[in-house]
Amino acid sequence: MDLTIKTSANQNLLLGPGVSTGAYYYDLPGSSIWSSVSEHGIIHYQEIKLGSFILRYSFFQLFKKIALYFKMENPQAGVRIAIENRWNVSLQGENSVRILKNHFILFFPGSKGEKIVFEKDQKYRGVEILCEPEKMAELMDVFPGMDEFVTEGEKYSTYLRRPLLAPEQALDMLQENMDFTSLDRLIIFLNSILLRVEHMVEEMMPTPEEAKAVRMAEKLIMKDFRVHYRIPEIARKVNLNEYRLKYIFRYFYKESIYHYQMKARLEKAKKLLQETDKSMEAIAKAIGYLYLTSFITAFRKHFGYTPRSVRRP
Secondary structure (H helix, E strand, C coil): CCCEEEECCCCECCCEECCCCCCCCCCCCCCEEEEEEECCEEEEEEEEEECCEEEEEEEEEECCCEEEEEECCCCCEEEEEEEECCEEEEECCCCCEEECCCEEEEEECHHHCEEEEECCCCEEEEEEEEECHHHHHHHCCCCCCHHHHHHHHHHCCCEECCCEECCHHHHHHHHHCCCCCHHHHHHHHHHHHHHHHHHHHCCCCCCHHHHHHHHHHHHHHHHCCCCCCCHHHHHHHHCCCHHHHHHHHHHHHCCCHHHHHHHHHHHHHHHHHHHCCCCHHHHHHHCCCCCHHHHHHHHHHHHCCCHHHHCCC
């Protein structure tokens, strides 16, 4: 993870892969997890890469009031939304701003990084959308005030926009689902942001790593037709965001994951009918159909004729 965290005493808080004990952990398909547990407290990050964008969820609980300094080797511009507590943020050498719950800031810390002050025993949760500064223009229809960053932000080596209320659609979804658990509400919140950003990243060409992940996904679903994988489960196994997985799979194989696997199942069944004496019931189960009637219906719909008609004499 491209992030260095230091205390005011210049002590490094090292982030390692995995979940911290005591941290709020969420099952976000395709996310990488980084955390730190020290005498200072608990820090937890989850990241999802969407083409040129990074969606990052963060959790902090510090055991005493402390100022932490954050720096990226490759500085990213972005949006930070406070979803729990008030965040006290400043860029190095500049005045701080307070981000209230359900508000956001636009920022570019540059090479100097940023400073965040955390109060004792308070829990902080936030979401960031990060990208190269020149990509910020693609978020203009998502976050108000982005036009100011695009027109003025490039003039400065750092940039920190005053807090604004977070996108109305995401907040409305949270308020309308107050009967859900806090986990459900956060997943809804993150998914609403993912869906808003998705249209900007789905047309991007696949990276070599994404192409490799999709090939792994194809091998996974073809390995055993009796296993029915859900998209989130496939995405988690190949470490790729599910939205990106669906787009790149269609990019390479010219059809959806579901139709690709269904066609392969039925082609396998046709071959078994033509070349073996196995019963139709056995063949149906071998390709993942629990009920013979469902298999016959799917076969006839796909090929235009019944399984019995291709049975070898």
